[in-house]
Amino acid sequence: MTGTMTALLPKTAFIGLEHVAHLAAGGEAPVLRTHVDTATRFFLDKVAGMPGRERFAAVADLARERLAGLLGGRPAEVALLAHASEGLYVASEGVDWRPGDNVVVEQSEFPSVLHAWHRLRGRGVEVRAVGREPVVPLAELQAAVDRRTRVVAVSHVSYLTGVRHDLRALRALADRVGARLVVDASHALGVVPVDGALCDVVVACCYKWLLAVHGVGVFFVNGRRWPDLLPPWVGWHAVEHEDDWRQRTDYRLKADASRFEAGNPAFLPVYLLENGLRTLGEVGVGATEAHILALGGELRAGLAKLGLPVLTPEAPDARAGNIVFASDRSAELERRLREAGVVTWAGDGRLRLSVHAYNDAADVGRALETLARLADA
Template identity: 35%
Template sequence: MSQMAPTHRLSNESYWNGKAYLNTAAEGLPLQSCVDAVQQYLMAKSHGEPGREEFWKAYERAQQGAARLFSVAADQIALISSTTEALNTIAHSIDWRPGDEVVFTSSEFPSNIFPWVALQSRGVKLRIAHPGPDGISVDDLLSQINDRTRLVTVSQVSYATGEHLNPEPLWRRVQETSALLCVDATQAAGRVPVDGRMADFTVASAFKWMNSIHGAAIMSVSRRALEADLLGPAGWLSAESCFADDRLETFHPRADGQRFQAGMPNFDSICSLAAALDFHTPEAVQERAAHLAPLVSQLRASLVAMGLTPLVPKSPARQAGIVPFAYESSAEMKRQLAERGIFVQGDDRRIRAALHWYNTQEDVEQYLEALRDLLDSSKAPATRLENSSV
């Protein structure tokens, strides 16, 4: 693993000496600055109510850092607990009518599937785009949008295939309609540039590529979504004033992004997020993405040379940090790799490696050498997934 300056090093960095951690897409390794920020939170918490001043300072810092990362204004940002919370908040904020339609892809993480599947009981129809040999077709997604579409929701980077999707054509299309666009950037934010100006909602959890801890996620909201009739959750923080004179008769929602944030923030996680966003600036993300791009392409090409079936598209423009391949005995392969100090994801009949700023050429070579040895010893076939959603 690469070494960083003391102010931006990994927590417990020495633990990873000689090992290859290639599983950031499941769980990012925390920065030491994030661990320090949680300790500072606990100290402020021990001061009781006066400690809240420090909490809200960290909140504002995280909000501003999130706004920079997503290229939006700070008042468009809400800091919620998770991507799943954000997607469910969006689902419950829209006044659905029977016959309304939601467009998404079959390669979404379940958090971006279940809220829409559940809406079918209310008469909402689903339009689902499936990947072809070259991944998701943007033209296919665009063709699904019609005058009944209320929401299009896609991942910028697929957790399953690693495909990097440019949301700009979808954004241009929905702007001609009343449909809203949601981009799940959980597998993108902190790894590749994310532009919150290209969607009505852009959401991302912080515990993966942003190297923070659980309990905080970023949600940006477009101006047109804020001007639409979307109620959001009803709570003291989402209210224009929680002590309004008419609060027993009427709920007045906020006019900014915090309309979608009901109550007390997870300040411990937000303190960590603020520290993480000091490290993951837009400029740093862009630089690291460019630096790692050849390594990602090299890893994919090496898998092909070994007779494996990568799920991420060949085009570098369609790649980010995730490089998975189909493999029937993936759970066993994951276990065997872990025994050799190599950590990847191995669920759903695929092996998924994820390359982040702390990964090196040596990590990739260690992984590939272990794969060759294990494949030679097992002679197990590495086949394309049959009848799969991806």
């Protein structure tokens, strides 16, 4: 194996990786040791009164800045919501739906990306869930789009198969009929390039590839493509502040994406997110992508050599960090791999192995050797 198979982030930078091959970033990323100091910094800021609150805001602004950099956008286009599902709800409420309109989405999508639109059926919106197989060819999506399509919704990288979708092709497809392109980048952001300029909205969770925790989600709205998107709620944090309580007879929404934040963001998760983003930034998306594609390629080839039904494409530009094979006993395999010190993710008729910047050739080798032993058992 080449030198690129050495981890870009040392295992010692994480809690609990000393004796395991952690191939589960697509489910839960391991915890950075620096998160402990970061959390302590938050707690110290929390007892500092008003200066502490100002530092809360400064950390949130820095997180927005780092996220905007990953998306090729502006910090003013980034909101910190509770989770990706909340962002999908905002996008779904932002369209002026008419009976007979439709949304095009893959049937094999993550439930959040499906159900955000299913709830609109009562308004006469058709949800066109495309695909009889887990991997859906672009041609099937193209065939489903027509002049009544208002939204094309997709995960940049599939949680189920590891397929990385071509955002430029999907943008062209949406533009053909004037539809919105709503993208869930939960399995892409931070480890492969995500071009926010191609999207109307991008959402992402933060507890996987961004090395953060639950409680904060990314919501990016492209100000050039969807400048008039409004929040479906209002709260004190979303509006311009009026110092005189006597004058609070009405409100004016903030002009930037913080208008989508009805109240304070979850500052402790935001502190950890900013720390995770800083850590990833020290490596760089380009280096991380090259690393996971090379390491994932070795893993995929090894799985195929074992005769396993790999769902993830071989072409590097069609995958990211998730390498997946179909299995009707994935829960058993996950348990037995974990007992052997290899952490993976099961469910939905497949086993998912995810490679991140902290993984190396030894992790891949350990996983493949264990799977080979299990196959012979």
